[in-house]
Amino acid sequence: MNSRASYPISSQVLDAAWRRPWGAAGPAENSRRVKGPTIAASDALIIVDPQNDFLPGGTLAVAEGNRIFTPINALSPRFPRVYVTRDWHPPTHAYFQEHGGPWPYHCLQDTPGAEFSPLLDCSHVDVTISKGMDPATDGYSGFAGTDLAERLRADGMRRLFICGLATDYCVKATALEGIAQRFKVCVIVDAIAAVNLAPGDEKAALEAMRRGGARLIVSTHLR
Numbered sequence: 001m002n003s004r005a006s007y008p009i010s011s012q013v014l015d016a017a018w019r020r021p022w023g024a025a026g027p028a029e030n031s032r033r034v035k036g037p038t039i040a041a042s043d044a045l046i047i048v049d050p051q052n053d054f055l056p057g058g059t060l061a062v063a064e065g066n067r068i069f070t071p072i073n074a075l076s077p078r079f080p081r082v083y084v085t086r087d088w089h090p091p092t093h094a095y096f097q098e099h100g101g102p103w104p105y106h107c108l109q110d111t112p113g114a115e116f117s118p119l120l121d122c123s124h125v126d127v128t129i130s131k132g133m134d135p136a137t138d139g140y141s142g143f144a145g146t147d148l149a150e151r152l153r154a155d156g157m158r159r160l161f162i163c164g165l166a167t168d169y170c171v172k173a174t175a176l177e178g179i180a181q182r183f184k185v186c187v188i189v190d191a192i193a194a195v196n197l198a199p200g201d202e203k204a205a206l207e208a209m210r211r212g213g214a215r216l217i218v219s220t221h222l223r
C-alpha cells in the first residue's frame with residue numbers, strides 16, 4: 001500500500017508535528033488553508049489512556065501530556081461515538097520494574113493514578129475499554145485482550161481518529177493494530193504526546209504510524 005499516494009498531506013502534517021509550530025491552543029494560524037477529513041457517522045474518536053499516572057505528577061509522566069486535553073475536549077462532542085481506553089494493571093504485571101520489566105508501577109486498578117485526568121471532559125464518552133489486565137502481555141494496544149474491535153464493528157464504526165497517551169507506546173500500538181484490524185486510521189498529532197525515553201522516539205513513532213498506513217492530521221483541520 002502506498003500511503004503517500006492515499007494521503008497527500010501526511011508528509012506536510014508530519015513535518016509540522018516534528019517542528020511543533022503550535023502552542024497549547026493549536027495550530028490555528030493555518031487551519032483554514034489545509035483541509036482535513038470531514039467527520040462522518042462511521043467515525044470513532046479513540047482517546048488512549050488519558051490517566052493521571054501518565055500526566056505531570058504521575059508515576060510515568062509524559063512531560064507535555066496536558067497539552068492533549070484542549071484539542072480532545074473540543075473534538076469529542078463532534079464525534080458520533082467516543083471510546084476511551086485505560087491501562088488497568090494488576091500489581092503483579094510482568095512489565096513493572098519490580099518484576100524485571102521496563103516500567104515503574106502505574107495505573108494500578110482502583111487507584112487515583114489510574115483515574116482519568118480531571119482535565120478530560122468525560123461527558124461525551126460512550127465506551128470505556130480496560131486493558132493491560134493480563135500480567136503476561138504489555139497491553140499497549142487498546143485492542144490487546146479487549147473487545148474494542150468487536151464493539152467498534154457492532155457500532156458501525158469504520159474509521160478511527162486516535163489521540164491520547166503516549167505517542168511512542170500505546171497510541172502507536174493502537175493505531176497499528178487498528179490498521180491490522182482493517183479500520184481506516186487517522187492520528188491527531190496535536191492531541192498526542194510522547195514519553196521520549198530515548199531522543200527521537202516520538203519522531204520514529206510518527207514515522208512508523210505513517211508508514212503503516214495511518215493518516216497524520218491536525219485537529220483544527222477536521223471538518
Ligand SMILES: [Zn+2]
Pocket residue numbers: 087089106107132139
Ligand atoms: Zn501500562
